[in-house]
Amino acid sequence: MRRPRRLVLAPLALAAAAAAAQQPLQTVVITGSPRAQQAIDAPYAISVVDADTLRDAGPMINLSEVMARVPGLVVNNRNNYAQDLQISARGFGARAAFGVRGLRIYADGIPATMPDGQGQVAHLDLAGAERIEVLRGPFSALYGNSSGGVIALFTAPVRRNEAEAALDAGSFGLRQARVGIAAKLGEALDVRANAGVVDSDGFRPQSAAHRTLGNVRLGWKGERDSLVLLASDHRQRAQDPLGLTRAQLDADARSTTPQALQFDTRKTIAQTQAGLQWRHRFGGGAPDEAGLRESTLMVYEGRRAVTQWLAIAPATQAPPRHGGGVVDFERDYRGIEGRLAGRIGGADAVVGVNAESQDDDRRGYENFLRDGKGQPLGFIGLLRRDERNRADTREGFAQASVPFGEAWALSAGVRSGRVVLRADDRYLSNGNDSGRLEYRYTNPVLGLRWTVRPGWVLHAGAARGYESPTLGELAYRSDSAGGFNDRLKGQSSRQLELGSKLRGRGLELDAVVFGIDTRDEIGVLTNAGGRSSFQNTGRTRRHGAELALGWQIDTTWKLQLAAHALRARYRDGFLTCSGVPCTAPTLPVAAGNRIAGAPAGGVHTELAWRPAALPGEFALEWRALGRTPVNDANTEFAGGYALVNLRWSHRVAVGAADTLELLARIDNAADRRHAGSVIVNDANGRFYEPGAPRSVLASVRWRHTF
Template sequence: MIRSRASRRCPTPSSPASHSRPHALLALSPLALALLAALPAPASAQAAASSQAELDAVVVTGSTRERRLQDVPYAITAVGEAALRDSGPMINLSESMARVPGLVVANRNNYAQDLQISSRGFGARAGFGVRGLRLYADGIPATMPDGQGQVAHFDLAGAERVEVLRGPFSALYGNASGGVIALFSKPVRERQFEVGLDAGSAGLRQARVGFAAPLGEGLDLSGNVSDLSIDGFRPHSGADRRLANLRLGWQDGADRVTVALSDQVQSADDPLGLTRAQVEADPDQTAAVALQYDTRKSIRQTQLGTAWTHRFDGSAGALKQTRVAAYAGTRAVTQYQAIAPATQAAARHGGGLVDFDRGYDGLDARAQWQWQALDLTAGASLERQKDARRGYNNYTGTAAAPTALGVQGTLRRDETDRADTREAYAQAEWTLAPDWLASLGVRGGRVRMDVDDHYLSNGDDSGELAYHYVNPVAGLRWRASEAWTLHAAVARGHESPTLGELAYRPDGGAGFNTDLKAQSSRQIELGAKWRVPGLTLDATLFRIDTDDEIGVATNSGGRSSFRNVGRTQRWGAELGSRWNVRPGLRAQMALTVLHARYADGFVTCTGVPCTLTATTNTATVPAGNRIAGTQPASAFAELAWIAPWSADGELGLEWRAQGRTAVNDLNSDFAGGHALFNLRYSHRWTVDADGTLELLARIDNVADRRVVGSVIVNDANGRYFEPAAGRTGLVSLRYQRRF
């Protein structure tokens, strides 16, 4: 474990009066582009092949069928297998997703909490887990019907690509779909076995085993198993995770059936966030209460999914394909929090230990028709989750004289939470002319949530709410030339509160938060895509207006309540580019500018006791404040070139930067902006005719800058800041063999 070092201070949290440093985001990019422009253009077979691969890239997300990326009328980015592998140990999405404009995936460096993910500001309010985005792994939702999701079980080592859809067309995925992240596993093409070993700073150790094999008679089988352990660079931040994925496929003529099984077992200590004073004094420290209460979290998740696709020949007329997919899973979570016994003594408190067992399942059925100029897909889906949720005191003895902390005590909460969605959808793509494509879609449905409270000694928190929505989408693409396409898209979106956001009323009374409405959005997007040999360029302008934005009303003692805070506005620009500068040298860039502000002022609580109509312990969030958790700008740049000593080796230089982040709605404090450099080297050796050995070596944060990696939005204790690691190293080896 890396020990605290007093010499490594963290100056990046910035006060409201301090200035962000836009030069860190803006000055380097023009300079780098100017230097690159002076270099000769690509002129080799290798560069041409790479360019052709870019031109031929296809995506599935957001469309009625596979289409070339530049032919779809919306902003979407595909991150391929090579980028996933070169970005790190393939533990989580924060390693590789910086190359996607419009998307922020912050690594909390805390395995007890999932990644903090936002797309154009959607999802930024999440203090834990992922909200406001739809997540999929091989078509199986990783987002629950109430809108909250997790990505820790994503099998990045077995992925062929990850597609990230942003903007209006994400509304086609239903409730709480401000963006879509979809993982697709590698297809089985040959018999192959691989083993991987990762070793890195902070005690990182990971072993991976994977295989793929056609079995004959149309059957194929593939799987990946990984075992991870890490000490963490802060005390009490270690974690262990075992992840297993197995996929079985069968194909016979017009039919294709796939079955996917995954299992995740994880335990992690929770170092909690730090206050401003703590992170400035020593970013390697851990909050004392984390040690006092032994804050930690354990997860066990198992899920099974299957999909059957049938293709029709001409005898069925325009009907070309049907697909039926079903899945079911269980998830069990136990989490010990740092809540004082005196706080838990309040009659309505649910305790400092969260324990729930979840069962979830879903079904999706769709059909696709094709006419000469028209594609039509229509379908329906059902999703359900059922949580047996319990809460306990995190101590034994009495609140005045506890005998032990960080243990399971008396029962304080016992309820059954349910959420389900019923949706129908349709999408049509119409070729108006050889160079014009129109896409129209709609998804409508209902999400229903209810709670049956079985622990009634502190009041009845039972309740039920249902939200109905219709999300229309329209897009138009014009191929101005073989190289250049333009698109425009508009949509209406819908995001309901999650079960957690409905659990408590702002006035502290018993019952469901029945006053909380869903937020709705209106989105518009204009974009351009340019493809020539050796160069790809995607540029997008967008605007999002939201009504009834969901925000924090009160936050104290481990209990958060929410309210609708009025209108918000988001607008900005995204730029993504990949350039084969010359033979053996390529560059990639992603740049995002985001204006995300509250259009209406509102009152929020700053202490307890508090009612939103009182004049004590309240403050007004003025119109124009930045939405908490968002950054005004973020950027990624990469230069990769073939090593001069070997055509099988590649050197890479990465630059990642972001502007400062508001930690709360009052904008009373900010995590400072920063820019970091990373170095990597990869090499591939041919062992024999059937075996290869790959090396990846990385140094992240080369300059050893101490920065804040993510923030805990609106934290009641002021522990907003989650520091990022200093300089870290990684060595990965992967041996592959065909058989």
């Protein structure tokens, strides 16, 4: 029997441990709701990936290992540690050539999405997670700017004293070692700490990587108050093999474009952050007690430093306005959020405010030396860019859920705020590129839940969402002239969702249909020479369906299925650039074209067998992804593909205090050649990032309780 969970803070979600304890056999979620509730009662599409699923999916390095099990969410592994994963939810985020756009990502309540809307996931500690909640659809708008979906990771609290050590070894030089400890330090204090190191040679030349990651969670719990201190440190250096053209991919999917070797393209990352959560309970804390129930305060601060060497020819950097071939920035970011929760007139309600800011000290350098000896490439040369960028967000939010009758419940919420984006140019010899833009938004959400009968719920939701441009998307004007891209507007969307959730007799079935209309969609105009410029492309429409099935067939067989279909198209025609330089767009994109980077659909199926006569669990996994347009003109597509994975896992007790976990995987067992992800609208035609060929993983994990 699953133990009751001690829940952790997430924005607009109160960790009501008492409520969770009342339903220990049900999956409990807190994302998108004023309080903890069973997943079946949430009036929106939400999926939960638990710790056991994470551990069986792979070495727990990348979200792409496990997120195919979530319908509507696409997480593609670029197989390139110098670039983050390619993540989209119902088409939001598909335009990102690097980093994450259009989605909100949280780790124990601390945003991994910056105030300007750009996020990253490489520092998430999957090995220490208790679960990951994924929210799609209208209620994600309650998380403010750039919230086309929400991915929230929750670290496992300390329930007992234990230590863990793990080793992973796999194809292409993959090696990982991890250690962790969780301990109760008396009646009120507890600590959890994890550290790991990863090395990979990669299956392509110029794709090796080294990463270290450490996380600490220190908790204190009093009679009415609790404190949680979170700290993490992430260091990474990685080579960048770049994308391939269609001809290169077809000729040799394990190759690397020559420019990557010529310029020694690579990236280093150093990120350290800390956060403190204070929670105070009022009254007796009973779930149905009227009045103020609790207050929560979260503060966090961090620093992220990145240096990246790009493959840009010296001649391309010759124009005085070019920012160089080496990107170097240091980012300081911080935030504070406070909220009050309670029960008013039979309704669970929460209100709060938050403020976030980021300061980027951004520099650009030539990636060659002017030493009179042939311009050696791949080094830090002369300064070509020096500016200070800043993003500030101020928001207020409120949400309430009220039942009426015996079978109905209404949920409503709103989040309103503004984001201010600034650039202060300090390199003025090539002109002043300073600028400032302010965006305001109000996102209302309304949801309705009808319990048809015990175990069967229908739900509907509607919302207005908003996404501002990021600082990087405002950095360059579309006409190649200098200055802030002050013509770029934020995109707004209207979303509708209808769904059904069914539970009973070993079956869990969720089905959703949705429609999304967007105005002023932000799209890529040019992407070449280290410069990406963006424009508003008019109206778009996304609609589709999602299905999630879990079926415990009998004591030995279990089936899981996640499937989605997406039709994401431009409703208005527009002009884009066919190459660079581009002083004016001339290439027509027809109304009805598919949005680049958004696959037409996908399926993940897993059939697991746990025979009584054999040790462990055997599983067959099958994943398919539809064709993906790589540019808005729809002149090229990454072909659809299907992959077969094999898995064996076994957990065995060794004495009274020790547990040994064994995992063996063969991924892409048929050695299928495919494009694992795409670089949207790349002007060089290097759209394709190859997926991994057949690979083998063996893992040994030891746990000791004390």
